[in-house]
Amino acid sequence: MAGGVPRIFVSHLSGTAVFDPNGDQVGRVRDLVVMLRVGRRPPRLLGLVVELATRRHIFLPMTRVTGIESGEVISTGVLNVRRFEQRPTERLVLGEMLDRRVRLVETGEEVTVLDMSVHRLPARRDWEVDRVFVRKGKEGAFRRKGETLTVDWAAVDGFSLEEHGQGAENLLATFEQLRPADLANVLHHLSPKRRAEVAAALDDDRLADVLEELPEDDQIEILGKLKEERAADVLEAMDPDDAADLLAELPEDDKERLLTLMQPDDAADVRRLMAYEERTAGGLMTTEPIVLRPDATVADALARVRQEDLSPALAAQVYVCRPPDETPTGKYLGTVHFQRLLRDPPYTLVGSILDDDLRPLSPEDQLPVVAGFFAAYDMVAAPVVDEGGALLGAVTVDDVLDHMLPDDWRETEFHLQEEAGHGA
Structure with a gap:
């Protein structure tokens, strides 16, 4: 060891x-x-x-x-x-x-x-x-x-699972090392019965990651076959923006019942996102970017960036704001990019190395405006700030692509992968 x-x-x-x-x-x-x-x-x-x-x-x-x-x-x-x-x-x-x-x-x-x-x-x-x-x-x-x-x-x-008669466990063991998107591909092509068995056997965090990569119909089908309390647990484990998108597709009664079962803080984040139109910066953003006060150091910022649960896009920069530190924050002051954090001494205050030249996105900005921002400034994530100057969240490039590609893009991608594999 x-x-x-x-x-x-x-x-x-x-x-x-x-x-x-x-x-x-x-x-x-x-x-x-x-x-x-x-x-x-x-x-x-x-x-x-x-x-x-x-x-x-x-x-x-x-x-x-x-x-x-x-x-x-x-x-x-x-x-x-x-x-x-x-x-x-x-x-x-x-x-x-x-x-x-x-x-x-x-x-x-x-x-x-x-x-x-x-x-x-x-x-x-x-x-x-x-x-x-x-x-x-x-x-x-x-x-x-x-x-x-x-x-x-x-x-x-005398402990390990046998190779036969183990239901979904054997299938899960076979695909355990797959990325969530690849496991989502496996689930998508299973029968509804088998898909429900595999979903039931996944732990909450893994199922949440996989649901985020599945087409909308599959998401709704799987969530509907879970017990309500477990469905709420899985929604809590999803990124708030993905959970909001999924809940928005459910009947009003089901949506409210699941939100009531969720932890209050998680439910509040999801409700806030559902208040925005889906194809706007507010509807696309996550409410959990890295937020630091101006008197935090580069060492503090790098410690936050190293968190394992962060996606590469969210880890690419930190947002500097006045208290409170959770969204919606106090006044947004600017962004510090990961490369800048690597260039400056650990004791440097992040408030002294801000990139504050770029106009942040407004929650009402439509998808074409958001996509144009990413293309123009070569960004992988962007802050979303309200009229009062508070940071509401951050939009990441993967969410922009998800909403710009055709609804069946996952199907197309899966078929292309399969064809490439057969042609190898």
């Missing part, structure tokens, strides 16, 4: 306190949720089951865990307090995998699982189970002695 990547044994996480960024305890870890994979590939750690003070068990995705250290778990502070419900593709580490009898691949000897370790993959946000701590010998009320050893996940047999 690469140096600097800590290994954490799951038994040490049981009962560990979970804190928000302000240092307030929100609950305790009661289990870990993993997804098994075909063959001997290590399971992916999806998240933690956290018990709140009210005794309710909720799910905390690993994407919202910023640190596990010194006997505590630090979260982003954004918690979905709906009750945890285990899905068919998920396994509970403490509840289902410890104390299990498995076999050592090399010798065929039966062993008992005492513990497992997880680690974060270098340069990625994914976590995996990497080691298994086992005891040799038969188990029984009076048989608790025997040699113990720690082995790699691939060295034991």
